[in-house]
Amino acid sequence: MLRSLVFGLMLIPLTLVSAANAHGPTRQKVTETVEINAPAAKVWEVIGNFQDLNWHPAVEKTEGEGGNEPDKAKRTLTLKGGGQIHEALVKYNAKAHMMKYEITDVDVKVLPVKNYSSILKVEDEGDGKSKVTWRGAFYRGYMNNNPPPELSDEAAVKAVTGVYRGGLDELKKKLEAAG
């Protein structure tokens, strides 16, 4: 009885912190880029639809609604091997080839991050080349002090870097093979 009460009390601050979801730990950044032998407009044709992340090798399917309209568009990514990521579009600029979106819900076992936002953009570099930049800002999966290794800052950075690298390298391969 006493033990369960003590345990219950211990859980309260933990619950509050995870609900708060910000600012205890240090926010992390990841930026990955790739140069592609294809003009920006052509690259954007492949990646510029928020409702379709199927060009990413880890994504099984994309389901969503709201098209490419900021604050309305949502999507659910189902990953190969299981797990889902729910995301919402917050900025979209077709002319500048840029979109910004956030994860609204994800299990830290799928991606060990909290408060994640991301920017995907393509810049034309001339001579039929372009540069794709994928950037993320997020906290680790464990918002309290002294995280377990699988929910540490390093684990979060490694996971997001892996997602970006995998996507960008595959994108380059696809576009240059097609081109």
Place this chain on the structure above:
Amino acid sequence: MLPLRPAVDGSSAVHNQGMRRSWRRLASLFAMQLSVAQTHRVVVLIATVFVLSLGPGASPLTAGGADAKTGRHEAVVTSQLAEKVSIVDLSTSKVTAEISVPGKPAGVALSPDRKIAYVTAPEAKDIAVIDIDARKILKRIPVGDGPLGIAVNPVRGAIYVADWYDHRVAIIDPKSLTVTGFVKVGLSPSGLAVTPDGKLLLSADRDSHQVSIIDTADLAVKQVVEVGKRPFGVTVNAAGTRAYTANVKSDDVSVIDIQNGKTVATVKVGRRPYAVALAGNNAFVTDQYAETISVIDLTDLKVTKKIDVGAYPEGIAADASGDYVYVACWEENTLERINTRTLKVENQVEVPDGPRAFGDFLR
């Protein structure tokens, strides 16, 4: 990398965008051949050249507002990811020093004589005491589990450190530089502010949605004021009558009547507000997710303008003259200067990775 602000701010915003794009691109070309330190100098140099080339009225290279006590006009910027504190000369818009501060430095406050900077390093669980002129760390003082927000009593010189994980504020004696006591506050205290007479300390207790008002003489919590959801930064006005909290979760600013210990107004701002600066009759609020500064008219308590700035604007403060506010943009890695009269961004200085500058960082 993200100069994609809509040009709603008139031509100067367009200039700034173009400027930033150009020098980033140039910088990336140079980066292949130069060391990191060299690149940094080149970036600053190129930025300066572009600022100069903008023509009349666009971007004066120098800005007034030197600190009355030191004659200096500098920003002390905590760069959390780079684990550095940089000193920015605001008259020349140049980074003049970078001090290594391991432990992910975040919060900053200056001594009453404006010669010492106290910087929280949450992951080292201590604060760094920095001699700003000498550009060196004098001492590191261990403080609890999660030091974050920090403020200095402008009269007594006492240093107050909010502890995010231990839910209390530590008091440090400025002479002995040791922790002399603690005040228990609400959950996850973040921003701190002291009234100009040094009598009251305000703590934004983020996860209790409240501000604790503490008597600095007997260290007793006098009043607890309910505010919006998840208050982070708190700022007291020069008269010591009102305080303003940036409420991260409810996307608004609470206006507190300090004497009566009550929230008297709530002003909706952009997404994820972080901190508030006061200059003239305006409050300037950093909207982290919206990438804007919401300008609140303090008479009407209405947002009169949203100024586009770099991604993740966080720490913000007005200089001694009140002519400018400076904002650290965490994602963009810039310190940006806003003219408080024209309400436009006049220039950006590239600073080390992940600038937060959470607190009182100008002199």
